[in-house]
Amino acid sequence: MYLSRLKSITVLPVALLALSQFCAAAEVTANAAAEVGTSPGTLNGGDSTSGTFSFIYTFADTDMYSVSGSYSTSYIGGTTKIAFTTDVGYIGNSTHTVTSSTDVLTLDLLQDYNFTGNPNGLYSSHSILFLPPVTGAGSFTEAQVFYDSQSTGLMGPYSGTTPQSFSTSATLNGLTTPLDANFQFVYSFAPGTAPIPEPTEAGLWGLGLVALGLFAEHRRKRIHRNTGREN
């Protein structure tokens, strides 16, 4: 009797907690098309949410891109936070060749905050940007964060393959509740971008090199031993 009562006591809070996380979930879009979630959820004070994603985005010219990453958002202690990580790579097209036209991929992480008090103030943004090493000349990436469509400043554009840090900040006014936050990455891949090897493929290459080196060393030692025996 007590166990069943305990079950009924615990089920409702767990359900409410799960429901709150479902309502607070963020949305990830690729060129304005929803890829994770269907609408940005709303965080209340003390809420947080996070997740990972992985999908293939195909352009009209059949160029395909692997997109994966993670996100986390929170509204704790009167401070909103939105964090976004994306890994984008060109994996080929219908003819298995390099890109023939410029592909622009815009990834947006959308999250709403049920802000209590005045949301106006200083918002700071930071990002680390770089491109894969096989992109066509003229490719670039950039990031920008918007609050109620007001930007904290453009980070980039950057065309290097070495990670580069960017920081911006802006004092925003006229913000409302719910506060709409949008962390945006833009990738522009120029013609001539080559497909990237899959991580598994690259790992197999590494193991193959190990095996070759091992075989060469074993062969060398065998020859050395036989030479010593003959003498």
Next chain:
Amino acid sequence: MEKETRTPPSYLTDDDEVDSRRDIVRKLGKYATYAAPFTVLAFSAKADTGSSTGPSARRARKH
């Protein structure tokens, strides 16, 4: 005239086989160490990342 018999150089003794296997294990560890950074780079996430926070309260001016 005595005819010299020579053991074909391609055959190893049992002891040589054991030593050879031990060498293989040692070399595997050595080359795995050399290949590890490249393998880690292959599997490591090469991702753009960023975050944003706010609002921060402005510092009060000292008079």
